[in-house]
Amino acid sequence: MAFPFINSIISWFLKKRKHQVELFLKYPIDVQNEVLLKLINTAKNTEFGKQYxxxxxxxxxxxxxxxxxQKYESIEPSIERCRKGxxxxxxxxxxxxxxKSSGTTNAKSKFxxxxxxxxxxxxxxxGKDMLCLYINNNEDAQLFTGKGLRLGGSSAVYEDNNSYFGDLSAIIIENMPFWADFSSAPKQxxxxxxxxxxxxxxxxxxTIHENITSLAGVPSWMLVLLNKVLEKTGKExxxxxxxxxxxxxxxxxxFSPYIDQYKKLIPKKDFRYYEIYNASEGFFxxxxxxxxxxxxxxxxxxIFYEFIPMSEYDGENSTAIPLSEVTTDVNYALVITTNAGLWRYLIGDTIKFTSIDPYRIKITGRTKHYINVFGEELIIENAEEGLKAACxxxxxxxxxxxxxPIFMNDTAQGAxxxxxxxxxxxxxLDFFTELLDNYLKNCNSDYEAKRYNNMTLSMPKVHKARKGLFYDWLKVKGKLGGQHKVPRLSNKREFIEELLNL
Incomplete structure (x- = not known):
């Protein structure tokens, strides 16, 4: 059988990239400066390049x-002109x-x-590096003896004025070389x-009759797929x-809220989980x-990276710093300049450096995705760690x-x-709520201060949702599919009210 031979050849080919990765690990600032100057030189005769x-x-x-x-709203007129040809x-x-990306908080589509x-x-x-790093860490990997199951977005690609739009995953699939179809499923x-x-x-x-060796996709939607696979096959x-x-x-x-369910579905001691951080704007x-x-x-x-400390964040009026000036354990808003013509673009994500030699990060949330109605500064990282601890x-x-939020009124505090x-x-559920509340107080001093003696914030109110509520809500909004996400934290009651009504 040729599969092990093919696996060895492809693995050898992918491993070669490791030397280039080692180069930017050794000279990160030089590599980033080189990226910036190359981007500027490439675009100097564009309209934007001349303007600045x-x-x-x-x-x-x-x-x-x-x-x-710049935020999306500032560059939208230029993008619309480009979309028109x-x-x-x-x-x-x-x-x-x-x-086409709606993000998680804004109903309006971005292009x-x-x-x-x-x-x-x-x-x-x-995509190649993801495999390269995995294979370098796992010499016995047999990925290419079978196929990778990729679960992308839900939309086809649409044409408009000789330009095309759709989910990023659909664009990637449309542009894949023909041979990529042989190693992945489902077919195009x-x-x-x-x-x-x-x-x-x-x-x-x-796919149920294929030899699937790897999975790729968003955890919430992959979980739906895997449970349906078990339903269909009757397997344990x-x-x-x-x-x-x-x-x-x-x-x-x-991934934290999902890990236990995956361990149940895939009960294999040495099964590997590899996280990636990509978006419509780039792969980071x-x-x-x-x-x-x-x-x-x-x-x-x-991609050239800059960072805004969230303690000093003021949208487009913020002052950013380059990679050479970052420190660990500070929450930063991410600013990117890319080889698709995004210049000092505020992507809306926040990250934290866990190491600066090499530069390793954790994603902490969104610049819009927090609750600060009462000065509590609750971010996604707090919420997810709190849920994990309570679980x-x-x-x-x-x-x-x-x-x-539950807003304050004449007779009651907020919550x-x-x-x-x-x-x-x-x-x-009351005990669960108490554990969650205690964790949030321990990890977030602003939250703790607002909860002190229930002066500003009362005990959180937790509803146990019926099975399938979030799936039905996304379906009603026409947002079923691999790239649509449930908004986690909001300063408004819009999402809460819609879900309660369902």
Missing amino acids: DFSAIISYEDFSSKVPI EQNIFWPTQIRWFA IPVSDEAIENCHFKA EVALMSEWETKMEAIINE NILEVWPNLEVYFHGGVN AIQDRNNSDELLLMLDYG EKTNASIKDYTVG HEWIIEFDKAPDN
Whole structure:
């Protein structure tokens, strides 16, 4: 059988990239400066490059003083012109692809430009690196004796004025070389189906008889797929369906609330979980060690990084710092400049460095995705760690959740209202709520101060959601699919009210 031979050849080929990774590990700042100057030089004759005098920029200091920090709303008019066919606005090569992204908080769609350079030198390169790092850490890996099951977004690609838009995953699939179809499942026509539930059924029918060795996708949606696989096959666990499964590459949402359910579904002691950090705007970081919860920031994908300490965050008026000035354990908003023509773009994510030699990070949340109605500064990292601690002590597990404020009135203090869909509910919800509240007080001094003697914030109010509530809510909103996420924390009651009504 040729499979082991093919596995060896592909593994050898992927391992070669490790030497380039070692180069940016050794000279991170040099590599980043080189990326910045190359981007500026490439785009100096674009409309944007002329407006901000790129020809005169020879250092990071020049760049940060001449070019403003920008949110999507600021660049939307330029993107719309590009979508209508104008070129050389913010990037010199033709941009035909736009990744449609609603993010998690904003109902309005964003159209993120995706250049050929970004597809090739960022997204494809990162896909290879993900495999390279995994294979270098696991000499006995047999990934290429079977297929990888990828669960992407739900939309097909649509044409508009000779430009194309859709989920990033659909754009990647459309641009994949023909041979990639041989090593992955489902096949292209199924992967690009737009109706999510029909597509899910088609994926299951195609893959249950394949030798699947790896999984890739967002944890919440992959969980739906795996449970449906067990339903369809009548098996007890996923290894009875795919005995050679060895790794799950996941990203998009925090994995902590899902890990126990995955361990039940895939009861294999040495099964590997590898986290990735990618978005419509680019591919940023990859877990580079087994059993780690830190991600290596990838510095040679044509993306230049800057960071705004969240303690000083003021949107587009913020002052950013380069990689050379970051420190560990500070919450930063991420600012990117990319080979698709995003210049000092505020992506909306927050990260924290766990190490600066090499530069490893953890994703901590969103700049919009926190609750600060009462000055409590509650971020996703606090919420997810609190849920994890409460689950461990009550032997519970969580499928989905969201949190919003209960506003103060004349007779009552404010509070946080949680809707949690449990995979396994705690025996005593009040005890669970108390554990969650205590953890949040311990890890967040602002929250603790507002909870002191119930002066500003009362005890959290926790609802146990019915089974399938979040799935039904996303379905009603037309947001079923691999790239749509449940908003976790909000300063408004909009999501809470909609869910309570359902």
